[in-house]
Amino acid sequence: MLNKQDLLNEAHTMLSKAYVPYSKFPVGAALLTKSGKLYTGCNIENAAYPVSCCAERVAIFKAIADGEDEFIEMAVIADTERPVPPCGSCRQVMSEFFKGDMIIHLTNLKNEVKTVSMNELLPFSFQPSDLNKN
Numbered sequence: 118m119l120n121k122q123d124l125l126n127e128a129h130t131m132l133s134k135a136y137v138p139y140s141k142f143p144v145g146a147a148l149l150t151k152s153g154k155l156y157t158g159c160n161i162e163n164a165a166y167p168v169s170c171c172a173e174r175v176a177i178f179k180a181i182a183d184g185e186d187e188f189i190e191m192a193v194i195a196d197t198e199r200p201v202p203p204c205g206s207c208r209q210v211m212s213e214f215f216k217g218d219m220i221i222h223l224t225n226l227k228n229e230v231k232t233v234s235m236n237e238l239l240p241f242s243f244q245p246s247d248l249n250k251n
């Protein structure tokens with residue numbers, strides 16, 4: 118059974134896989150499913166800058182494409198002064214697939230870890246249910 122430290126280690130390993138010729142800012146992510154499977158991600162940039170994809174979304178999209186839909190824990194790491202805060206786009210994607218009590222560990226290379234729930238990361242988020250007025 119994978120624990121928090123395993124997740125943090127897997128996310129750290131992904132820093133070396135990041136494709137970041139433009140920002141030179143590698144980010145790593147690791148996502149644990151309820152069934153115990155691990156999906157990893159790194160940021161992948163593009164010469165057309167906005168086409169780039171963050172590490173968090175790469176991990177989530179890999180898992181969704183593999184048929185997974187129940188997640189319990191995620192770790193994200195970057196070389197930041199404070200534990201790395203996910204961008205707004207990733208928070209929205211996370212809120213589509215993660216329950217409110219999903220655990221997300223944000224960390225940096227100084228081993229500072231800030232653990233937040235999905236609800237704390239993006240309160241009052243636009244949800245699929247908001248599309249249905251009736």
Ligand SMILES: O=c1ccn([C@H]2C[C@H](O)[C@@H](CO)O2)c(=O)[nH]1
Pocket residue numbers: 137140142143144159160161162169170171172173193201202203204207
């Ligand atoms: O939480 C974050 C924040 C940024 N990035 C990426 C996007 C871009 O490739 C680079 C600089 O913003 O870092 C992530 O992958 N995750």
Ligand SMILES: [Zn+2]
Pocket residue numbers: 171172173174203204205206207208
């Ligand atoms: Zn992002």
